Amino acid sequence: MTASTGWGEESRRPPRSEPLPADPTGQRLCEIFGHYPWNFIRADLPDDATAKAAWTTVTTYPLRPRVLWNHWQDANQLIGVRFTHDTRYALLDLDAGGDYCTPEGVAQLRAALETLGITRTLLLRSSWSGGLHLYIPFAELVNTFNLAVALKECFKAQGFRLQAGQLEIFPNVKAYGxxxxxxxxxxxLPLQPGSGSSLLDDDLNPIGDSLARFFWLWDGAAGHQDMDTLRHAMKIGRDNHRKRPKRRSHPVESWRQDLDLEITEGWTAYGQTNHLLKTIACYGRVFEGLQGQALIDYTLRIALHCPGYEQYCRHQHDIERKVIAWARAVEGYYWPLGTTPTRDTSHPKNNLVPFNQRQTEDAQHRIRAAYTTLEQAGELPEQITARAKAIALAAKVSQQTLYKHLTLWHPEHQEGVIAQIASLLAPEEPSSEATTGSLGPFEIKELHPLEGDMKGEALCAGELGSDTNSFSPARGVRGDETFFPQDAEHRAYNLDLHEQIQNQIRSLGWSGEVIRQFIADQFEGKRWFELTDDERFLLLYRLRVVD
Structure with a gap:
């Protein structure tokens, strides 16, 4: 087995003494296209000449040279072959309606091929459907895989779209099994009788379907190829292919390749219509940027040209209706690559607490509980290292976790919190306004009300009329201002209750702002100094319930 021989192909190679057809043209056909007889493809000629053929793979027997020539001459069937490890030609398939199935598109492809040293090609109409086949003949055998890689790299580098329905390369860059x-x-195969295949000129006009003329043009084109340039390009392409990382492609590019593979394979069994229509529409929407009627037309055209459509699709009678449904569904869900999303892609919010957050909250709770227990039992060490070990042991947490929550147990980090708590819960100081007017030592003196401060005053004689019910605004009216304020009695301060509340807040690790908000929420917006003793007892209870 030579180095270029593919795995598993040696045992399939036909005997070299395989008899050829008697016809010289048939011999040329078998020499070029009969190099690999296994797993050939065939299809019955459709009644509608423009319909897509239902190709199947024949695995039961090899395609012997004389059988190949006989099948090619049969106008009621179509025949096709595969490549082996070496080849004398390549083929570009341009689907009807694609971007390159025009004289201009063919000219662009030929210009690109010249960069590889390929200067002559043969243009054929592949069938009555109007697709094109651009044959690339060589005067000598070349490695099939290296040729496939070189052609693919060439077209990709120059911006051609390699996909089903546009441009396909034979041989393809296959995977290694x-x-x-x-x-x-x-x-x-080219120019089969009744298939609609014919030779074309540069303007896509038919110029005959003679197989003998085809091989005459073939020999002329093969002799003009620059094989040195081609071999150099094949080596570079193969080296680049080997060096390319296999599993580091961008997710978008991987998705594109997956969709393209699905479309290229087409139908292989029943029950695949919905999946393939969605795949085709998705590709057209995301990577072609199509919408509306353009997306519908694209999906329908690609679907009708996919392999296996005629054989396995059971929705051919209503394919247009299904295409419209899938195109509309895809357009509402996907958007063209690089544009603003047309649907909300944010994840729905939920009330589930993340696992890490639950772990953190549980650790904080155990640290606070351990600190309070040790403090109340008088077993809380003053020395930091000893304190950390004691709390970590009681709380069943690691030292690393303990030091993430210094404000819960470390004296230096607790000072700020404790100061806020002490300031918040301290007894209210008299205001500056109240102390400014404070009197000196209490003295017993007579109190003489001022004239203007009397509740009422006698009426002048002239003002007293015969109506004893007459009323004067100044008569019997309470003064608008209080001129004898009484100092409110200071509420008795429960020091023990105060200390219990302070310790409870400290164990919770709350800041002063959090405490203020908690009191306001629990007692209708009140502040600490506005709470009664009963409310402060209730506050202590609610703080303990929170813990």
């Missing part, structure tokens, strides 16, 4: 041998993709 570890457990099973993976075949190259098959293609139909």
């Amino acid at each position: 570890v457990q099973t041998f993976i075949e190259y993709m098959g293609h139909r």
Whole structure:
């Protein structure tokens, strides 16, 4: 086995003495296209010449040269072959309606091929559907995989779209099968009678369907290729392919490749119509930027040209209706790559507490409980290291976790919190306004009310009329201002209750702002100094319930 021979192919190679057809043209056909007889493809010629053929793979027997020539001459069937490890040609498939199925598109492809040393090609109409096949002949055998890589790299570098429905390369860059041998993709043979295939000029006008003329043009084109340039390009392409990291592609590019693979494979069994229509519409929406009727037309065109459509799709009678439904559904869910999303992609909010947060809150609770227990039992060490060990042991946490919450137990970090608590819960100091007017030592003196401060005053004689019920605004009216304020009695201060509340707040690790808000929430907006003794007892209870 030579170095270029693919795994599993040696045992399939036909005997070199395989008899060829008697017809010289048939011999040329078998020499070029009969190099690999296994797993060939065939299809019955559709009644509608423009319909897509239902290709199947024949695995039961090899395609011998004389059988190949006989099948090619049969106008009632279509025949196709696959590549082996070496080849004398390549083929570009341009689907009808694609961007490159025009004289201008063909000219662009030919210009790109010249960068590889390929200066001559043969242009054919592939079938009555109007698709094009651009054959690339060589005068000698070349490595199939290296050629496939070079062609792919060439077109990708120059911005061509390599995908089903646009531009496909035969041979394709196939994967390497570890457990099973993976075949190259098959293609139909040229110029079969009744297939609609014919030679074309540069303006896509038919110029005949003679197979003998095809091989005459083939030999002329093969002799003009720059094989040195091609071999150099193949080596560079293969080296680049080997060096390319296999599993570091961008997720978007991987998604694109996956969709393209799905579309390229087409239908392989029944029950795949919905999946494939969604895949095609998704590709058109995201990577082609299509919408509306353009997306519908794209999805329908690609679906009708996918392999296996005629054989396995059971919705051919209503395919347009299903395409419209899927195109509309996809358009509402996906958006073109690089544009603003058309739907809300944010995750719905939930009330679930993250696991890490629950772990942190549980650790804080155990540290506070351990601190309070040790303090109340008089067993809280003063020395920091000893205190940390005692609290960590009682709380069943690590030293690392303990030092993440210094404000709960470390004296130096508790000072700020304790100062806020002490300031908040301290007895209210008399205001400056009250102390400014405070009197000196209490003295017993007579109190003489001022004239203007009397509740009432005698009426002048002239003002007293015969109506004893007459009323004067100044008569019997309470003064608007209080001129004899009495100092409110100071509420008795329960020091023991104060200390219990302070210790409870300290064990919670709350800041002064949190405490103020808690009191306001629990007691209708009141502040600490406005609470009664009963309310302060209730505050202590509610603080303990919180813990």
